[in-house]
Amino acid sequence: MGDRYTTGVIRMGSKGSVSDVKTEPKRQLRVGVVGAGIMGSNHARVLAGLPDTALVGVVDPLPAHRARVTELTGCQTFAELDELIAEGVDAVTIAAPTHLHHEIALACLARKIHVLVEKPIASTVEEGRDIVNAARQAGVTLMVGHVERFNPAVAAIKQAISGEDILSIGITRVGPFPPRMSNVGVVIDLAVHDIDLIRWFTESDIVEVQPQLSSAVAEREDIALLQFRTASGVLAHINTNWLTPFKARNVTVATRGKYVMGDLLTRQVTECFGFKPDGSYSMRHLPVGHDEPLRAELIAFLRAVRGEVPAVTGDEGVASLEIAIRCLETPARPAASSPPRKGPRRVVG
Numbered sequence: 514m515g516d517r518y519t520t521g522v523i524r525m526g527s528k529g530s531v532s533d534v535k536t537e538p539k540r541q542l543r544v545g546v547v548g549a550g551i552m553g554s555n556h557a558r559v560l561a562g563l564p565d566t567a568l569v570g571v572v573d574p575l576p577a578h579r580a581r582v583t584e585l586t587g588c589q590t591f592a593e594l595d596e597l598i599a600e601g602v603d604a605v606t607i608a609a610p611t612h613l614h615h616e617i618a619l620a621c622l623a624r625k626i627h628v629l630v631e632k633p634i635a636s637t638v639e640e641g642r643d644i645v646n647a648a649r650q651a652g653v654t655l656m657v658g659h660v661e662r663f664n665p666a667v668a669a670i671k672q673a674i675s676g677e678d679i680l681s682i683g684i685t686r687v688g689p690f691p692p693r694m695s696n697v698g699v700v701i702d703l704a705v706h707d708i709d710l711i712r713w714f715t716e717s718d719i720v721e722v723q724p725q726l727s728s729a730v731a732e733r734e735d736i737a738l739l740q741f742r743t744a745s746g747v748l749a750h751i752n753t754n755w756l757t758p759f760k761a762r763n764v765t766v767a768t769r770g771k772y773v774m775g776d777l778l779t780r781q782v783t784e785c786f787g788f789k790p791d792g793s794y795s796m797r798h799l800p801v802g803h804d805e806p807l808r809a810e811l812i813a814f815l816r817a818v819r820g821e822v823p824a825v826t827g828d829e830g831v832a833s834l835e836i837a838i839r840c841l842e843t844p845a846r847p848a849a850s851s852p853p854r855k856g857p858r859r860v861v862g
């Protein structure tokens with residue numbers, strides 16, 4: 514398990530020219546999925562279709578979820594993690610509920626199994642750090658599933674702002690209540706995606722946090738307006754909620770030389786540039802790829818298992834979680850007179 518592979522062999526002809534380039538087949542990686550809910554089913558679907566990969570099986574305690582994933586992928590399923598491990602796996606992806614990430618990741622890492630863990634890395638920063646340390650001790654790959662990094666629109670924005678002097682970032686991630694509520698609010702569930710993007714776009718740590726949270730309908734926060742300052746001086750804000758009747762995911766980045774606007778759903782990315790003193794400027798749509806983000810993420814994970822640096826490290830996952838938790842723990846300045854909210858509350862849990 515976990516060995517590294519040589520994938521290409523170049524044979525030289527008698528005069529030293531390349532006469533034959535032969536790529537040796539990679540050894541298949543044996544991969545399992547833990548959790549067969551919404552995300553885990555998608556992991557299994559994608560892994561089942563990847564080259565040089567064998568989907569060994571999927572673990573879930575719920576028979577109905579196991580049956581669904583078998584129907585989707587034809588793979589075997591198990592009620593217990595140990596049954597999957599007994600089959601022999603090089604790597605697992607963990608898409609169980611967040612509060613179980615710690616226990617499941619440690620069990621896999623103790624057996625030197627490479628791990629991709631869904632975002633957020635864990636429920637607490639301490640648990641996240643435990644996972645990072647366990648991966649380090651085991652000498653195996655740990656990657657965190659911040660899938661938005663693999664959204665081609667996000668990649669186009671990242672490329673457009675590369676080398677630019679970034680001034681501010683605005684991200685809107687809103688939508689209706691998810692059909693099944695987990696035991697976390699909108700900050701840990703949604704804003705953590707954008708905290709990761711802000712850190713990634715700026716390549717800087719978030720050093721100041723000014724959150725405004727409200728729970729209009731749910732017991733936990735379902736509206737969040739979060740403001741940040743990075744160590745590099747970039748101002749950023751996230752507007753997220755579960756109270757908008759439609760999904761929207763928009764990013765704007767202002768740099769000294771450009772204004773970049775991206776719609777992460779329609780994958781349209783536009784930049785304004787060439788600002789002139791008379792107020793005129795140019796505008797162009799940027800080319801954006803078509804890859805499925807989860808497929809690109811899982812390919813990146815398997816590359817990391819084969820020796821590349823993970824695209825999203827455990828430390829990055831912990832750093833984003835830490836900021837999300839700071840948003841929840843930073844007391845909001847009380848409004849001068851905030852009237853009590855009326856209407857029924859939705860019980861979450």
Ligand SMILES: NC(=O)c1ccc[n+]([C@@H]2O[C@H](COP(=O)([O-])OP(=O)(O)OC[C@H]3O[C@@H](n4cnc5c(N)ncnc54)[C@H](O)[C@@H]3O)[C@@H](O)[C@H]2O)c1
Pocket residue numbers: 547548549550551552553572573574575578607608609610611613631632633658659660702
């Ligand atoms: N990257 C993203 O965009 C994204 C999107 C949604 C969810 N997520 C993350 O994925 C994880 C799962 O979320 P979801 O929406 O798929 O939840 P879900 O509730 O749909 O699925 C969780 C599954 O885990 C199973 N499970 C429970 N205990 C288990 C155990 N001990 N071992 C194995 N499986 C177990 C449940 O039966 C369920 O089938 C969460 O950490 C969530 O934050 C990430």
